[in-house]
Structure formats: structure tokens, C-alpha cells
Amino acid sequence: MAPEPQLSPLSNPLITPSQLSTSASRLDGLPASLESHIRYAGALLTQAAGILLHLPQETIARAIVTFTRFYSGPEGGSFLLQSAKDISAASLYLHAKLSPTPLPPRSILTTYTYLLSPLSPLQPSPPHPLPLRPAARLPPPPPAAYPPSSAPSSTPSASSSAPSPSPPKPPSPTPSPSPTYKRSPSSAPRPPTPTAPRWPPAPSRT
Numbered sequence: 001m002a003p004e005p006q007l008s009p010l011s012n013p014l015i016t017p018s019q020l021s022t023s024a025s026r027l028d029g030l031p032a033s034l035e036s037h038i039r040y041a042g043a044l045l046t047q048a049a050g051i052l053l054h055l056p057q058e059t060i061a062r063a064i065v066t067f068t069r070f071y072s073g074p075e076g077g078s079f080l081l082q083s084a085k086d087i088s089a090a091s092l093y094l095h096a097k098l099s100p101t102p103l104p105p106r107s108i109l110t111t112y113t114y115l116l117s118p119l120s121p122l123q124p125s126p127p128h129p130l131p132l133r134p135a136a137r138l139p140p141p142p143p144a145a146y147p148p149s150s151a152p153s154s155t156p157s158a159s160s161s162a163p164s165p166s167p168p169k170p171p172s173p174t175p176s177p178s179p180t181y182k183r184s185p186s187s188a189p190r191p192p193t194p195t196a197p198r199w200p201p202a203p204s205r206t
Contacts, residue, residue, distance in 0.1 A: 014065060015072045023071060024078040035079060042067055042084040046092055048122060049111050055092075059099045063091040085112060 025035045043064045050060035067088050070077050077087065089112050096103045115122055 015069060019073040019076075022074050024074055024076050025071060025080060027074060028078050028080045030079055038079050038084055039068060039071065042088050045085060045112075045115060045122065046088045048115055049088070049092055049108070052111050052115070053092075053096070053103055053107060055096055055101060055103075056099070059095050059101070060092070062095045063088075066091040066095065085116060088112075 023035065025038075026032065046064050046067055047060055050057075050063065067084075070082075070087050070091070071079060089108050093103065093105060093108050096108075114120060117123075
């Protein structure tokens with residue numbers, strides 16, 4: 001029975017299977033699943049930082065390849081000794097410096113600080129909303145300093161609950177009659193009222 005044909009390996013691979021299986025992180029006791037998760041998170045961090053820095057995708061891809069190859073093989077770096085975020089930032093800075101769009105170190109550090117902060121979109125959201133912190137209760141106000149005689153009582157009494165009688169209303173004043181003024185007759189005789197003569201005069205009868 002003829003053997004099944006197998007895929008021939010690449011003539012110039014970036015990372016060989018033996019380098020992936022015998023990495024320094026694996027030799028230091030890091031589980032394979034956790035190593036794959038850290039490698040994927042580092043590549044994702046490099047991609048997000050390159051997008052925020054407006055770098056071309058070619059530069060970002062080269063930085064991801066450099067980051068991945070740094071942790072491959074027994075002679076490479078280990079995730080237990082070298083931080084993934086530091087190697088990611090160094091790879092991105094190196095390839096951005098060799099590209100037509102170099103970046104200052106301050107811009108890269110500011111971008112990585114934002115991506116690793118709690119406000120970053122890369123941070124996983126909690127499955128349940130966090131409980132709100134209860135509001136701080138203010139202390140009660142101090143009691144007012146009243147004299148002993150005029151201090152209000154805290155317990156209501158029967159006299160205070162019953163409505164107090166209203167004071168009697170004063171009688172309304174009666175309006176006084178307005179004085180009437182009478183015209184006294186004059187003692188002097190009134191002059192006769194002149195009458196206008198008729199015109200033409202009536203003819204006399206003889």
C-alpha cells in the first residue's frame with residue numbers, strides 16, 4: 001500500500017514547527033494554550049496601535065512578524081521574562097522608523113498607554129454590570145440653639161393637634177349718611193323775565 005502524500009514544507013518558512021513547539025516560553029513551563037493566547041493578544045495589540053498611529057498595513061504586518069519571531073525557538077524570548085507589550089511597542093517603533101512615516105517614541109508610548117487603560121476598546125467588558133457605589137450620606141444638621149422656653153417640642157400634643165379657635169372679627173363700621181345741602185330761598189324778589197317782542201307787531205284794531 002502506497003503511503004499517503006503529505007504536504008511538503010515551505011522552502012523558507014518564517015517559523016518552523018519545531019521552533020513553535022520548543023519555544024523558550026514552553027521550556028519555562030508556560031502551557032501551550034496560554035502561550036497561544038498571549039501571542040494572539042500581542043499581535044492584536046500591535047495591529048490596534050498601528051491603526052491608531054495611522055501607519056500603513058505593510059508596516060504593521062512587518063511589526064507583527066518581528067513580534068512573533070522574537071518568541072519562537074529555544075533561543076528566543078520568553079513571555080515569562082519579556083513583557084509582550086514592550087516587545088510589541090519596540091517592533092512597531094523599529095519598523096515605523098525604517099518606513100517613510102517614522103514616529104517619535106512619545107507617540108507610541110501614549111498610544112500603548114491608552115490601549116492598556118480601562119477605557120481601551122480592547123479591554124473585555126464585564127459579563128454583569130458592576131454595582132453602583134452607594135451615595136455618601138450626609139450627617140444630620142446640628143440642632144438649632146433655642147432658649148428653653150421657646151424650644152419646640154418634638155412630640156405633638158393634643159392641644160397642638162386640635163385647631164385653635166380663630167379670634168372674633170371686629171364689627172364692621174356702619175356707613176354714616178351723607179349730608180344733604182338744602183338751598184335756602186332768597187328773600188329778594190326775582191326780577192321779571194324779559195319777553196322778546198313779536199315781529200312784525202300785530203296791527204292795532206281801531
